Amino acid sequence: MNPLASLSHLAAEAPRRALLLLGLMVAVLAVAPVVLDRYLLSVFFLIFWFATVGQAWNVMMGFCGQLSLGHALYVGLGGYIGALLWVKFGISPAIAILPAMAVAMAFGAAIGWLGFRFGIEGVYFALLTIAFAEVTRIGFDNWSFVGGAAGFFIPVSPVASPVNLRGGPVLFYYVALAMMVVAFVVCALLRRSKLGHAWLAVREDAEAARALGIDVFRAKMAAVVVSSAMTAVAGVVYAFYQNNLFPSQTFDIARSIEMILAPIIGGLGTLFGPILGAFILTPLGQVLIALVEKIAGRAIPGVNLVFYGAALMVIIWYAPNGVWPWLKKKLGIPEGRE
Amino acid sequence: MLWSLYANVLVQGVLTGLVYGLMALGLSVIFGVVRVVNFAHGEFAVVGMYAAFILFRSFGIDPFLSMLPIALAFFVIGYGLQRTLINPFVSRPEHEQFILLVGVAIILVNGTLMIFGPDARSANLPYSFDSWDIGPVIVDKVRVYAAIAALAVSGLLFAFFRFTDTGVAIRACADNLTGAAVVGLDVKKLYALTFGLGLACVGAAGALMVTLTDATPMIAPAYTLLAFTIVIIGGMGSMTGAIVGGLLIGVAEALASVLIAPSMKTMASFGLLVLVLALRPQGLLGKRA
Numbered sequence: 001m002n003p004l005a006s007l008s009h010l011a012a013e014a015p016r017r018a019l020l021l022l023g024l025m026v027a028v029l030a031v032a033p034v035v036l037d038r039y040l041l042s043v044f045f046l047i048f049w050f051a052t053v054g055q056a057w058n059v060m061m062g063f064c065g066q067l068s069l070g071h072a073l074y075v076g077l078g079g080y081i082g083a084l085l086w087v088k089f090g091i092s093p094a095i096a097i098l099p100a101m102a103v104a105m106a107f108g109a110a111i112g113w114l115g116f117r118f119g120i121e122g123v124y125f126a127l128l129t130i131a132f133a134e135v136t137r138i139g140f141d142n143w144s145f146v147g148g149a150a151g152f153f154i155p156v157s158p159v160a161s162p163v164n165l166r167g168g169p170v171l172f173y174y175v176a177l178a179m180m181v182v183a184f185v186v187c188a189l190l191r192r193s194k195l196g197h198a199w200l201a202v203r204e205d206a207e208a209a210r211a212l213g214i215d216v217f218r219a220k221m222a223a224v225v226v227s228s229a230m231t232a233v234a235g236v237v238y239a240f241y242q243n244n245l246f247p248s249q250t251f252d253i254a255r256s257i258e259m260i261l262a263p264i265i266g267g268l269g270t271l272f273g274p275i276l277g278a279f280i281l282t283p284l285g286q287v288l289i290a291l292v293e294k295i296a297g298r299a300i301p302g303v304n305l306v307f308y309g310a311a312l313m314v315i316i317w318y319a320p321n322g323v324w325p326w327l328k329k330k331l332g333i334p335e336g337r338e
Numbered sequence: 339m340l341w342s343l344y345a346n347v348l349v350q351g352v353l354t355g356l357v358y359g360l361m362a363l364g365l366s367v368i369f370g371v372v373r374v375v376n377f378a379h380g381e382f383a384v385v386g387m388y389a390a391f392i393l394f395r396s397f398g399i400d401p402f403l404s405m406l407p408i409a410l411a412f413f414v415i416g417y418g419l420q421r422t423l424i425n426p427f428v429s430r431p432e433h434e435q436f437i438l439l440v441g442v443a444i445i446l447v448n449g450t451l452m453i454f455g456p457d458a459r460s461a462n463l464p465y466s467f468d469s470w471d472i473g474p475v476i477v478d479k480v481r482v483y484a485a486i487a488a489l490a491v492s493g494l495l496f497a498f499f500r501f502t503d504t505g506v507a508i509r510a511c512a513d514n515l516t517g518a519a520v521v522g523l524d525v526k527k528l529y530a531l532t533f534g535l536g537l538a539c540v541g542a543a544g545a546l547m548v549t550l551t552d553a554t555p556m557i558a559p560a561y562t563l564l565a566f567t568i569v570i571i572g573g574m575g576s577m578t579g580a581i582v583g584g585l586l587i588g589v590a591e592a593l594a595s596v597l598i599a600p601s602m603k604t605m606a607s608f609g610l611l612v613l614v615l616a617l618r619p620q621g622l623l624g625k626r627a
Binding site for chain 2: 061067114118119120122123124126127128130131134135138141142253254257264268300301302303305306308309310311312313316317320
């Protein structure tokens with residue numbers, strides 16, 4: 001189906017009330033930088049960023065039921081490729097997202113092939129994804145061309161250049177916001193597509209899906225490849241936001257875990273879940289960090305993560321489907337629609 | 339001489355591997371019986387390391403002694419954890435169990451980070467640097483003690499499952515859950531016992547690890563990964579497999595760090611993992627496909 005027609009169809013299907021609310025929210029976010037200070041801009045950047053990578057991860061786990069715990073791998077690959085091409089060859093990150101996506105997709109395909117071909121599933125597959133992220137981390141740690149463990153740095157440019165992702169917090173606010181919206185639209189379209197239905201079928205019952213003539217292996221591979229490509233784009237943006245890359249941080253398991261919190265808390269397999277989760281978790285975490293710093297007089301690392309861990313346990317205990325399905329009911333959006 | 343280098347590396351790998359094996363044994367026992375993957379395993383190991391470190395620094399209790407009360411405390415924690423937190427999740431989907439335990443793991447690792455900070459702590463036993471020369475092979479005293487202790491605890495666990503009624507009952511639960519329930523076994527209690535025993539293993543292993551390497555909160559996910567890798571290589575749920583896998587990984591890591599580079603030791607274990615997953619996904623000693 002023509003994606004544009006599909007999109008208008010999507011819009012027509014949603015209740016008017018919800019659509020109005022959504023449009024209002026995007027409009028508010030679009031003008032918000034006028035009143036936001038530097039700190040709040042950085043918080044919103046993190047919200048949008050985590051919503052984007054959460055959306056990407058959700059394609060694999062939420063749609064297709066494949067648990068990945070190594071998504072930091074794609075963030076790191078994207079980041080390093082974007083940074084390398086810019087610093088060493090002067091290639092704009094606007095172009096570099098293409099090779100970044102390609103390399104991430106190749107890695108994703110390799111992991112997927114190894115996993116799905118040999119019937120490695122569930123936690124076994126999750127371990128495989130961690131293993132690949134770890135091996136890549138060690139590789140980058142020992143690769144002197146990219147700075148090794150000492151890190152790789154993107155020089156701060158005195159002139160703002162939005163196309164090259166050189167600029168202040170307002171630029172990154174809009175870039176991340178755009179990324180979140182695009183990721184949402186892409187996922188919305190994908191979920192309505194034939195592939196999206198194949199994913200859901202594989203998630204619910206792979207054997208039954210096979211019986212219906214769905215190529216399970218191909219559906220799973222498509223999920224990994226789409227997810228890794230989306231994550232790599234977010235990785236490029238994050239590298240230029242941070243201006244530095246360290247293998248021990250970029251490819252860290254803790255990063256991979258942090259990336260999956262928002263979709264789980266918001267609602268696995270839903271389109272609004274990753275966004276909602278990011279809007280709940282990131283500000284709460286930031287408030288907690290600031291609060292503890294005020295009370296203790298110094299920053300205590302790990303506070304926000306202890307809170308995230310507790311939030312994860314509470315959610316999975318009481319509402320394993322996440323916050324969005326509950327909120328959806330409150331908003332009066334009928335079952336089976338989003 | 340080259341062969342003496344290999345001999346040294348091999349001995350060191352085997353000794354460390356036995357401690358790894360004990361750690362993995364806990365994970366394997368829990369998975370084999372309760373069918374839950376303890377994703378907080380390495381985090382518990384690190385808590386065990388810090389417990390032994392504190393007991394040594396503050397009260398001068400040798401980790402080889404404090405491993406007993408630590409194992410006991412971990413048993414109680416594991417028993418309680420299974421009874422309260424994990425039991426309701428036994429019949430839930432795999433990814434929900436996993437998320438619950440990731441929550442536990444995040445809290446444990448960042449809790450230790452908040453309390454102890456990110457710096458590496460080393461126990462520095464008075465005999466940390468003593469060693470024996472056996473021909474051309476130099477063996478560290480602590481490493482031998484740690485290996486013997488690990489072997490003893492593993493042996494105790496094997497004996498428990500083999501010779502005691504409770505151990506046999508737990509094995510019955512693992513083999514045939516419905517059958518075990520039908521003959522009137524208290525499955526919930528046996529599950530809690532098993533989780534307690536699994537954590538006792540990892541607590542003891544943590545106390546032993548602190549004699550071999552520094553304790554830092556950040557190492558926890560790597561230990562989870564290590565235990566998981568060993569168990570998959572050995573075969574999920576196989577007790578002998580955990581020990582064999584531990585030995586294999588111990589030797590592979592030692593070889594890689596000497597022959598290639600110290601940072602390459604993780605590469606070696608992942609190489610083994612990928613090989614096993616591709617050629618024999620059920621693990622070396624695993625039964626089910």
